[in-house]
Amino acid sequence: MNHVIWHRLYLSKYIARVPKVLLNDSLLLQSWRMMFYRSRFAHTDLKVPDFSEYRRRSNKPRVRTCDAPRKLLTYSVAGGGCVVALYSAKSVVIQLLSSLSITADQLALATIEIKLSDIPEGRNVTFKWRGKPLFVNHRTAEEVEMARRVDISTLRDPQRDEDRVERPEWLIVIGVCTHLGCIPIHGSGDFGGFYCPCHGSHYDTSGRTRKGPAPTNLEVPSYQFVGEDLLIVG
Ligand code: FES
Numbered sequence: 607m608n609h610v611i612w613h614r615l616y617l618s619k620y621i622a623r624v625p626k627v628l629l630n631d632s633l634l635l636q637s638w639r640m641m642f643y644r645s646r647f648a649h650t651d652l653k654v655p656d657f658s659e660y661r662r663r664s665n666k667p668r669v670r671t672c673d674a675p676r677k678l679l680t681y682s683v684a685g686g687g688c689v690v691a692l693y694s695a696k697s698v699v700i701q702l703l704s705s706l707s708i709t710a711d712q713l714a715l716a717t718i719e720i721k722l723s724d725i726p727e728g729r730n731v732t733f734k735w736r737g738k739p740l741f742v743n744h745r746t747a748e749e750v751e752m753a754r755r756v757d758i759s760t761l762r763d764p765q766r767d768e769d770r771v772e773r774p775e776w777l778i779v780i781g782v783c784t785h786l787g788c789i790p791i792h793g794s795g796d797f798g799g800f801y802c803p804c805h806g807s808h809y810d811t812s813g814r815t816r817k818g819p820a821p822t823n824l825e826v827p828s829y830q831f832v833g834e835d836l837l838i839v840g
Contacts (some may be wrong), residue, residue, distance in 0.1 A: 607641050612659070612752065617777065624799065627673060647814045650778075655797070670703075684740060685758050716736065717838055717840035718733060718735045718740070719746050720733065720742055720836070720837040721836060721837075722742075722744075722831075722836065722837055723835050725742060725744045725788075726744065727744050727746055728744065728746050729743075729744055730742070730743040730793070731743075732781055732789075733839075735827075735839055735840065738782055739781035739782065740778070740780060740827070740839060741779050741781040741792065741813075742776070742777075742778055742837065743776070743777040743778070743792065744775060745774070745775050745777055746775075747775075747813060749799075750767070750774045750775065750811070752797075752810065753810060753811045753814075754768070754797075756812075761816070762815050762816075762821070762822075763814060763821070763822045763823045765812075765814060765823055767812040769816075770812050771812070771826075772829075772830075773831065776831075776837070777811070777812065778826065778827065778829050778839065779825060779826055779827075780825040780826075781800075781824070782824075782829055783802040783804065783807055783824075784815065784820045784821055784824065784825070785802065785804070785805055785809075785819045785820040785821070785833075786804060786809050788803070789802075790802040790807070790824070791803065795798070795809065796816070797810035797811070797817070798811055799811040799816075800824065802818065802820065805818060806819070807819055807820035809824055813826070813830060827840065828840065
């Protein structure tokens with residue numbers, strides 16, 4: 607630090623001896639100012655000569671006369687990107703749909719085929735369908751008569767027997783009590799149909815609730831007969 611102070615003192619002494627005329631914005635004064643204040647001049651006013659004539663052709667800046675090749679490249683890249691995006695979107699949609707669609711084994715579980723000739727008259731056979739018991743009840747003529755004799759205005763869940771079956775001798779219902787989900791017993795109860803021992807619900811030969819806490823009739827699933835001997839449920 608000391609040498610800077612001494613340097614400035616020496617310069618100020620020297621300036622004092624210089625005639626005032628010389629100090630009046632002369633070149634010497636400007637250079638001193640530069641040294642004293644350490645100011646820096648950027649020579650932005652200097653013009654760079656043009657050496658284009660001496661440059662190789664390959665180093666000269668290119669002058670485009672036509673934009674077609676550049677546009678072609680741009681459109682090609684954009685078009686390629688669109689094709690790739692569409693293809694990816696298609697794959698994603700296909701994968702999504704295939705994951706949502708039902709598989710063959712699920713479809714097999716969704717429907718059940720029952721050979722009717724294996725179920726004798728008066729018997730009720732239980733199948734497992736979609737995780738629930740399915741009752742296929744081969745009714746006798748007497749049971750059908752009992753179901754159709756009922757005045758439906760007296761029922762808790764009024765339904766005609768004709769509306770619950772496709773063929774009079776075949777009653778197909780889900781074997782789940784509509785009260786709290788127990789499995790009723792066939793051929794028991796006060797109405798000759800089904801009886802749920804859990805809380806004492808009675809169903810008639812059409813699976814309609816007649817007594818006890820069950821609020822609704824046994825559910826009838828969707829089914830169809832194929833020919834005389836085959837029943838498809840689901
Ligand atoms: S579950 Fe059948 S009566 Fe309650």
